Amino acid sequence: MTLRHFQIFLCVCDEDGMTRAAEKLHISQPSVSQAIRELEEHYGTRLFERLGKKLFLTAAGEELLQYARHIAGLVDRSESAMRDFAAGSPLRIGATLSIGESVFIPLLDRFRKTSQQQVISSIHNTATLEKALLNDELDLALVEGTIHSPYLKERAFMADELVFLTAPDNPPPHTIAELSRLPFITREEGSGTRELFTRKMSEQGIKPMIIGTYNNSESIKQAVMAGFGIAVLSERVARRELDAGNLIQFAIPGISFTRTFRIVCHINKYLTPAMEEFIGLCAQEGDS
16 A cells, blocks of 8 residues: 555545546546556455445444544654754644633743744644644644544543632522523533533433533633523633622532543554653643
């Protein structure tokens, strides 16, 4: 197999067909078909099923797609690294919103003061960060939600606790029955906070009345302070408002939201000294 086989395979997947892939690659459709056929013969299994006029990946094709994307990402990264070798390639680190609003910036600031390594940082939900790691668009990610891919490895570095929040003027509920009757403001699907909230509510047989879904904690806090409803957020994220008395936290017997912050990378990722240094910094922060 050659790199060209994987490039053609990826293009067929991304373009949803051999004709469009051939047009994008500026080669003939028979050449695309031949490359796919050679891949299937090499691995001894079908990679696509044709249903009508559409191609669909088989289970084997889905598996190969993960490896092909990683291989293509490594090639792109190696070319970029060689071009930028004199200046040094930037370290690409992502974090979830909850981590981004609490410990991420202090971690980056400490790293910046002790390392000459350039860093490109971004903040997204857990699902988006997982996809970026698999596509080699990130080197490291700090998450609190569940990682589903077997091609990623993770290590915990800090415990975190979510809390129920309400406005000071709203009397907090004291029982699960009272809680189930109140409106909730929540994070979006794909966030670790939403995932944990949904799981804990389900465990108690609660179908929460969600009246607002926001992709940032600041809007959620503002909505709760305005009396729209209650929310579940990291205590770290709400600490300023809690200390100022603009929000109050309450507990419901039988419900707790303990989780861990974790640092994640691809299982095949080579850890540079800069990556190891940042991982060590996260561990120190968790121990402090």
